[in-house]
Amino acid sequence: MFESLKPVAIDPILGLMIAFKADTRSEKIDLGVGVYQDDRGRTPVMEAVKIAEARLMDLEMTKSYQGMAGDPDYNQRILGLLFGDQHSILSSGRVKSIQAPGGSGALRVGAEVICRARPESRLWVGVPTWPNHIPLLGSAGFEIKEYPYYDMASQKINGQAMMDALRSVPAGDMVLLHGCCHNPTGADLSHEQWDQIADLALERGFIPLIDTAYQGLGDGLDEDGYGMRMMAERLPELVIASSCSKNFGLYRERTGSITFIAETPEQADIVVSQAMSTARSIYSMPPAHGALLVSMVLGDDQLRAHWQAELEATRLRLKSMRSLLCDSIQNNEAGMDFSHIKEQKGMFSFLGITAMQLERLREEFGIYIVSSTRINLAGVNSNNIDYLSQSMLTVLKS
Ligand code: LMR
Numbered sequence: 174m175f176e177s178l179k180p181v182a183i184d185p186i187l188g189l190m191i192a193f194k195a196d197t198r199s200e201k202i203d204l205g206v207g208v209y210q211d212d213r214g215r216t217p218v219m220e221a222v223k224i225a226e227a228r229l230m231d232l233e234m235t236k237s238y239q240g241m242a243g244d245p246d247y248n249q250r251i252l253g254l255l256f257g258d259q260h261s262i263l264s265s266g267r268v269k270s271i272q273a274p275g276g277s278g279a280l281r282v283g284a285e286v287i288c289r290a291r292p293e294s295r296l297w298v299g300v301p302t303w304p305n306h307i308p309l310l311g312s313a314g315f316e317i318k319e320y321p322y323y324d325m326a327s328q329k330i331n332g333q334a335m336m337d338a339l340r341s342v343p344a345g346d347m348v349l350l351h352g353c354c355h356n357p358t359g360a361d362l363s364h365e366q367w368d369q370i371a372d373l374a375l376e377r378g379f380i381p382l383i384d385t386a387y388q389g390l391g392d393g394l395d396e397d398g399y400g401m402r403m404m405a406e407r408l409p410e411l412v413i414a415s416s417c418s419k420n421f422g423l424y425r426e427r428t429g430s431i432t433f434i435a436e437t438p439e440q441a442d443i444v445v446s447q448a449m450s451t452a453r454s455i456y457s458m459p460p461a462h463g464a465l466l467v468s469m470v471l472g473d474d475q476l477r478a479h480w481q482a483e484l485e486a487t488r489l490r491l492k493s494m495r496s497l498l499c500d501s502i503q504n505n506e507a508g509m510d511f512s513h514i515k516e517q518k519g520m521f522s523f524l525g526i527t528a529m530q531l532e533r534l535r536e537e538f539g540i541y542i543v544s545s546t547r548i549n550l551a552g553v554n555s556n557n558i559d560y561l562s563q564s565m566l567t568v569l570k571s
Contacts, residue, residue: 184305186543193541201539202561204552207356207520208424209487212554219422221480225469229462239461241449243272247464250471251430254388255402255415257395262405266438269445271452272459275427276386276416277309283382283412283431284313285451286444287347296382297348299323299335301545303356306349306384315347323358325525328513330360336369344378352385352413353397354519357547361391361518367400371407381408386416389484390491391518409436417467419520420484426463491520494553501562507569520549530568538564 183191189205208216218226242248248270252263255270262268273279287294296315298306299322311317320338324331342348350370355361362370374381383401391397404411417428431448435441452458470476499515514522524531524546534540540561542548553561 186304189541189543196539196541198539200557200560201541202552202557203541204548204550205541205543207419207549208551209419209422209520210549210551210554212490212556214552214554214557216422216424219480219483221470221476221483222421222423222466224476224479225466225473228469229465233465236461238458241271241452241458242445243459244461244464244468246472247272247468248430250468251415252432254394254471255385255398255413255430255432256405257398257402260402260405262434267436267441268405268432268434269441270430270432271445271448272464273414273429273431273452274456274459275418275429276384276414277305277429278427278456278459279414279416279429279431280306280309280384281313281455282448282451283414283433284310284315285455286431286433286447287382287412288314289447289451290444291345293345295346297339297342297346297379299349299351301357302349302351303384304545310349318342318346320348322355323360325523328360328510328523328525330358330362330366332366335366336373339370339373339379340377342373342377342379346379347382347412348374348379350381350383350400352383352388352401352415353391354387354521356386356519357521357523357543357545359517359519359522360513362400364399364403367403371404374404374408380410380412382412382414384414387419387519388415389420389481390488390520393488394481394484405434408434410434417463421463421467421470421480423463423466426466427460428463428467429459491550494550495522497558498550498553498562501558502565502569505566505569509569514550520551521547522550524548524565526569530571533568533571534564538568540564 186206193203210216252270273282295318297318297320300319321331321334388397401413411434413432415430418424433444435444470480495515499511503511526546
């Protein structure tokens with residue numbers, strides 16, 4: 174049977190991660206996969222998570238099954254994190270969230286439920302988007318359609334073209350939006366643009382599917398929730414896939430959530446029963462460990478404050494690496510403008526250099542960047558900035 178199969182190329186982002194690990198040069202720099210690194214190039218477990226982990230060792234009394242929705246306490250606390258504890262949606266009965274295996278698992282469960290509800294649904298994705306959105310969501314059954322999002326030439330959101338395209342999205346279709354820290358561009362919607370998209374969703378009848386994987390890494394926990402909080406207030410239906418990979422540093426623990434807002438509490442109950450049956454038919458139940466840690470951190474005032482301070486330090490480091498890199502390469506012989514790097518949010522920005530320059534950075538200098546020229550700013554640090562900027566300035570001359 175297997176002789177009919179052809180090998181499949183590894184996902185480019187994860188392939189780059191493997192290639193970086195295999196590179197033996199000590200000066201190599203990883204600007205590829207979206208994983209946070211501190212100023213020493215490490216990806217440590219957050220302290221608040223470590224403390225929770227130590228407590229959990231003592232407190233955990235069973236490893237028995239928890240059920241398809243995961244940990245109810247975690248589910249409740251994630252709602253508070255997404256919307257803020259005082260949001261009116263929380264007492265409406267119209268919102269329900271279940272735990273999922275990471276942001277990817279959440280997106281997939283959400284997509285499956287939407288396709289069960291409306292098999293003819295199409296999903297509109299901004300160009301560009303996280304490349305894995307396409308196979309991950311497309312294989313749930315969506316026909317994928319595109320709307321323009323970013324203009325590479327000006328390194329800005331193409332607001333006019335985006336709104337024009339969204340104006341033609343028919344009722345019942347889904348529109349994928351990035352909650353904050355857009356991956357791969359780093360260019361986030363302004364509040365005004367969020368408001369305009371909500372107006373269009375009401376007018377046209379399309380439904381936003383928000384992917385929020387970086388809450389707290391852009392402008393702050395509450396600020397980064399603007400779009401989904403406003404939409405939760407205004408729209409009858411909304412789907413949000415969220416992840417604790419980045420803001421809790423729980424990458425490999427696969428800790429995420431899928432949240433549904435329905436028109437009535439009765440519908441919300443039905444939707445969540447569908448999500449649970451979807452989960453049962455794919456992986457049965459989500460892994461427990463990461464969610465137990467998140468719920469412990471969010472449920473303890475001191476630990477929560479500790480985590481928030483760490484998250485804020487992470488956010489500020491990313492911001493300062495943006496300035497540092499921009500200032501060190503802005504004056505280049507090619508006359509390229511990198512000022513967008515300073516203005517954008519979260520982990521990523523595009524460099525906008527050529528494929529040849531990208532290749533030279535990797536081959537000659539051991540600097541790993543995905544082929545779209547997306548860089549992860551967390552890979553920049555005070556020890557490698559001179560080497561990094563000199564290497565970039567060298568290839569920019571060519
Ligand atoms: C990324 O975009 O680099 C991360 O979200 C990791 C991944 O799975 O692609």
